[in-house]
Amino acid sequence: MSNKYTEDDLREELKTKEYEYGFYTDIESETFPNGLNEDIVRAISKKKEEPQWMTDWRLEAFKVWKDMTEPEWANVHYQKPDFQAISYYSAPNSKPKYDSIDEVDPELLATFEKLGISLDEQKKLAGVAMDVVVDSVSVATTFKKTLAEKGIIFMSISEAIKEHPELVKKYIGTVVPQKDNFYAALNSAVFSDGSFCYIPKGVRCPMELSTYFRINQAGTGQFERTLVIADEGSYVSYLEGCTAPSRDENQLHAAVVELIALDDAEIKYSTVQNWYPGNAEGKGGVYNFVTKRGLCETNAKISWTQVETGSAVTWKYPSCILKGDNSVGEFYSIAVTNNYQQADTGTKMIHLGKNTKSTIISKGISAGKSQNSYRGLVQISSRADNARNFSQCDSLLMGNECGAHTFPYIEAKNKSAQIEHEATTSKIGEDQIFYCNQRGIDTEKAIALIVNGFSKEVLNKLPMEFAVEAQKLLEISLEGSVG
């Protein structure tokens, strides 16, 4: 688009235009001007043709956000993003939507190919329905029909706001309220797009639902919003994978994921995160500040599995609120940091119901000059009789310039609680390497082998196609960290 929009233009427009339901922004423009104010929030909402209640909801969030300050408690150090220097909306070049993959911009497809995740290949992988999000707008949706037959709703959240407002209205913000934290508030105000999924009562989703997020346009923050609702007795396995092409300037990603598992429902949420971690000198890379939380009603189960290899800075705590009796929360995580990456990640298990159980397995691998922290909270409320938690955090250090840290918080207020927590830190044994070398496996391969073994418990929890990709990712991430 030729009509470049500058701050001055905006000011000029504000002066000249009538006040008209917020203010008028050229709907055709691909990228909004940098900066954030109430008008931008209104404009995003308008651009997405959202109903009034959604606009109000965003504005409410924005109001809260204005008075919040960035959290500083995490064990990460970085240049704080300038929130006024970010453009809060961008769409890929050609709209409108495509019905088939052939219509997708070939340039985009080429990018996918380079990333090694071509759509074609993905389509072939057994039963994976894709909702591809490229820079905030859904471009292709497949397998929608099969899902529709079962009554499963799987679409972008902006479509869902239009087509299923009652569901969105009922559940959005119930698990992660607008004022939950700085980044959640920001996301609530400006979220661009994301996925929405609803599994009706008693339905077992026949395929793994998957979304790929990519950050494509320089200088555009990505604010995804995902809402997954599993109605009573249903089951869904949801995959989220992320890759991003090389970028020099830091990009901000502040997503919110809300999971709601009603009575007897089960949600399995798997993530492979491989955003650009910056180059070997620590320049560039994505900032990943994500709020993920799930709510379990009676007998429900939520299981988070994540493989974190990317991002310059990660700040992410997928959590479970075990509200209903007999509900179960699980968290399996591998976090790999290399070069100058910093990760502060972990989970929160909030036990409110009786006989609730949670399991935490966290594997941290640090190499290069990276810092890897586990931060977790296990909270047993006084009403949560017979709550049970098992946590295990293992760290593997490679080289003596990296760091591994553990910050587990355990708060128990019920005498029948049983909590076990254990953590270990170690390095790859020389004898293990020697054993491999002796059998003709070079050191780099040996390390990959040992790291895979170290992470096995978590890798096993991933769906098959993801597990393969994750294993490759681990190898790539640790390349050159030997010696």
Add this chain to the structure above:
Amino acid sequence: MDLKDKLISSFMAFENTVNNETPVHDVRSEAMKSFEDKGFPSKRDEAWKYTSLNTVLKHDYSVFPKQENALEYRDIKKYFIHDIDTYKVVFVDGKYSSHLSQTTHDGIDVCLMSAALTKPKYRLMIENYFNKAATKDSLSSLNTAFSQEGAYIHIPKNKVVEKPIQIIHFSTGNESALLLQPRNLIVVDENSHVQIIERHQSLTDHPVLTNSVTEVFANKRAIVDYYKIQNDKQSASLVDHTFIKQKRESHASVHTFSFGGQLTRNNLNFYQEGERIDSTLKGVTIIGDKQHVDHNTLVHHIEPNCESHQDYKGIFADKSTGVFNGKVVVDKIAQKTNAFQANNNILLSDKASINTKPQLEIFADDVKCSHGCTIGQLDESAMFYMRSRGIPEKEAKALLMFAFSNNVLDSVKIPEIKQRITKIIANKLGVNIGFNL
């Protein structure tokens, strides 16, 4: 006037009473400034997240007790480990009590901080060691600012002190509320060995707050064993800071037994400044009512080839709360470090709670570090086993709880202390058995 303002004005008065010409004066003023800037810690501070001082700080404490109170040894004998011969440094309401004490200058120095701070012959020692281990956080700064009295112990090279040293602080309740700030300095030179027992005891129902700082320096190959017995009255609160600096091949251990007091906070910091050092931190906490015990430990591994062992056991009944915040830091050059940390807790009531945060910060790769933490209950099948053999419920429970804390008692090197602690535990659990297992 709130306590902070009162302390600031008291400090001015205090300065007039002590010699301003000494280098310690500068240390005091600087510390006071630091306290003024920081104020009392609140729950907003990460290190005080689970412990609130509000209820403790609301009393109108008097900072300098006006009159001395004489105590008879026979009335307070039970607070001493009296069945063995010991050196004793005894304070009543913050003042040294010479007739209850037994100090010495024969080869070793077991005497008073006030003497060490003022007499020229100690000047070098004070310059080298005083306030060299303590951190600059608000409460230890406050103690530094008012530092005047406490125990001063110096064990020169190659001495094995033949009997333990007891440091006991009594408060008698002449004042309606009393703030005590004892300051101890313990220097153990090369190859020497010393055992120290510390106790704070209130003899009154008036509120007492003790803000104590102890600095311990264990030089090359020194062995220091420190025992803290905390079984104070419900009206008494204690904030104890112990800073231990170790040089190479030294061994230091601190055992903390917390059974009493309204609020007890133990800050225990170890700094390993040499190779092949061994540090041991152990504790047993058994509390009930509305008691609160907070163990905040730090082991900083600065040099390679060192070890640290932490083992804290807690049993919490009624509405009591327990906190354990253990931190192990391993520096980049501290390769071959072995650091172990364990924290086991039993909750006996639904009103009791435990918050624990075992923390590892590791920057070296060739290390073995682990921590384990559990919260659970007494084993029902073990209970059943004993009940079915005719052991009453209360006794069976007590036996299990005693067994639970036995790991910590095992490493106590003075048998008399072990016996005493065993008695206190039996008392605390309301049973009349000896646990002579």
